[in-house]
Amino acid sequence: MSIIEQDKTYIANTYARFPVHIVSGKGSVAVDENGKEYIDLGSGIGVTAFGYCDEIWKNAVMDQLNKVQHTSNLYYTTPGAELAKTLCDRTGMKKVFFSNSGAEANECAIKVARKYASDNKGEEYYTIVTLVNSFHGRTLTTLSATGQDHFHKLFNPLTPGFVSTPANDVDAFEECVKNNKVAGVMLETVQGEGGVNPLDEKFVKAVADICKKEDIILIIDEVQTGNGRCGKLYSYQNYGIFPDVVSTAKGLGGGLPIGATLMSSKVESVLSFGDHGSTYGANPVACAGAKSIIDRLSDEFLAEVDKKSAYVFEKIGQMKGVVSVSGRGLMIGIKTERNAKEVVLECLEKGVMCLTAKDKVRLLPALNISYELLDKALSVIAEVCAKGV
Ligand SMILES: *Cc1c(COP(=O)(O)O)cnc(C)c1O
Numbered sequence: 001m002s003i004i005e006q007d008k009t010y011i012a013n014t015y016a017r018f019p020v021h022i023v024s025g026k027g028s029v030a031v032d033e034n035g036k037e038y039i040d041l042g043s044g045i046g047v048t049a050f051g052y053c054d055e056i057w058k059n060a061v062m063d064q065l066n067k068v069q070h071t072s073n074l075y076y077t078t079p080g081a082e083l084a085k086t087l088c089d090r091t092g093m094k095k096v097f098f099s100n101s102g103a104e105a106n107e108c109a110i111k112v113a114r115k116y117a118s119d120n121k122g123e124e125y126y127t128i129v130t131l132v133n134s135f136h137g138r139t140l141t142t143l144s145a146t147g148q149d150h151f152h153k154l155f156n157p158l159t160p161g162f163v164s165t166p167a168n169d170v171d172a173f174e175e176c177v178k179n180n181k182v183a184g185v186m187l188e189t190v191q192g193e194g195g196v197n198p199l200d201e202k203f204v205k206a207v208a209d210i211c212k213k214e215d216i217i218l219i220i221d222e223v224q225t226g227n228g229r230c231g232k233l234y235s236y237q238n239y240g241i242f243p244d245v246v247s248t249a250k251g252l253g254g255g256l257p258i259g260a261t262l263m264s265s266k267v268e269s270v271l272s273f274g275d276h277g278s279t280y281g282a283n284p285v286a287c288a289g290a291k292s293i294i295d296r297l298s299d300e301f302l303a304e305v306d307k308k309s310a311y312v313f314e315k316i317g318q319m320k321g322v323v324s325v326s327g328r329g330l331m332i333g334i335k336t337e338r339n340a341k342e343v344v345l346e347c348l349e350k351g352v353m354c355l356t357a358k359d360k361v362r363l364l365p366a367l368n369i370s371y372e373l374l375d376k377a378l379s380v381i382a383e384v385c386a387k388g389v
Helices: 002-009 055-065 078-093 103-122 140-145 169-177 201-215 285-297 297-319 340-349 371-386
Strands: 022-026 029-032 037-041 094-099 127-131 161-166 182-188 218-221 246-247 259-263 323-326 331-336 355-357 360-363
Touching: 022 360, 037 371, 055 182, 055 285, 078 094, 078 259, 078 285, 094 103, 103 127, 103 140, 103 182, 103 218, 103 259, 127 169, 161 169, 169 201, 182 201, 201 218, 297 323, 297 331, 297 371, 331 371, 340 355, 340 360, 340 371
Parallel strands: 127 161, 127 182, 182 218, 218 246
Antiparallel strands: 022 029, 029 037, 094 259, 246 259, 323 331, 331 360, 355 360
16 A cells, blocks of 8 residues: 555545655755655645754754653753743743643633633633634634634534634624623734735734723734744734733744743733643653744844745735735735635646645745745746636
């Protein structure tokens, strides 16, 4: 049996995989079983922030592997403590809870909001407001938080206490807060899976103001937008707001599973002994790799991400067959005249890996991708988008 056949036989049928078997990679180039090379503009859905087998990340991981790979949270270890300090120093947050995925980071954020509200406003204040078209994860509770009905149908009953309101509609948001006993609000500043839609600055600021006034916990889901992806360490920093809780994952680990929930001074003491936990949380190997990623996201490096972003936006904006470009930093959505899935499949055949989000082509290249590889990949995208239009 080939690997593809084995996978189809033995792995649960939850993924519509592309017919490509990747065996290795270096930087922004992946190699399949036949030796064919692909320029990767998806980075494993925004995870491999510095590409495949990046030397600095790999060395940080291997150094830690040679010391200790896991202890459980019954003991102190170096990488988790150092990563948490780095994240707090860089954001002004006060405490971090580590988990293993974006969904788990959001679960923790929701628990913090509910416990804060229960302690301070009363047990009936448990509702979490999210936005229509959002995506917050696949566990039953984060699925309940996700504002897209087609995710909900099959798994009733969902976790109660979630309502969604349309993005960029301040009046609707105010109405929603008035009509519910709200513990927290959770939003992505750029909706990723929902189609790479950046929120209006006015809306985000209004939400932050209302949250402050009503003592509602503001959670920013930075699972996809964070860790340099949108040109700042965290994308909320583009909006001039300061959230109560930030959840992140994906690019933070650079390829190893990690989730982090950052808590501001307002909520740093909400969780106490036994309120939450994770066997793998703060895994030393994952944290050592993550620290090496965050340490490289200097202001100078992030300015380069913005420069690269402007370059890509301009090039795509000029392509034939492109209706519009959306996003921020190196999180880019392309509305194409042709069907997005067809475009992505054809790009793959021509050696360029892209993603989709709803009806758009989505690009999440490694933050350090070279201009040379970018140019090559963009010319393939241009060719495919222009075909037949
Ligand atoms: C990917 C994603 C998640 C879920 O992360 P997992 O690691 O797959 O659990 C949550 N929120 C956002 C915004 C995401 O993009």
